[in-house]
Amino acid sequence: MERIALFPGSFNPFTIGHENIVNRSLTMFDKVIIGIGINSEKSNDNAQKNLAEIENKYKNEPRVKVITYNTLTADVVKKENATCIIRGIRNDVDLKYESEIAQVNYTLFNVETIFLLASPELKKISSSLVRELQKFGKNITDLLP
16 A cells, blocks of 8 residues: 655745655655645745745655645545645644644544654744745745755
8 A cells, every 4th residue: 555645734935844844754655745735824826836846846756746725634635545644843833733733633534644843953944934034035045945
């Protein structure tokens, strides 16, 4: 049986922290699906651009698939025949938030979530921080793959 993991997020933008989680996931799973969720509470103006950039990044890695979706993440897990959801955890705030979602996904949909702790040197990087730096014209090259 093929082991497939879904790595969902807004990825606005896709950072070196996200890349690290994908690369580590590839050591545990046969395939990783990067799911760009269209979240009604976040700006999704860049979803198609992000999709193209992430697809280009992994164009030579056949075990990575990039999709967009606007439904429940648990529904995408089932549709894509994934075995679980992968989430990166940077700090205790992430853990609390992601744990609540993981409990719902398991209780209501029988979908497991696996947490990967952020590498220490990357745990301060967030898409929000990168967007803020970019907004003020700062160089973000080192924060992107």
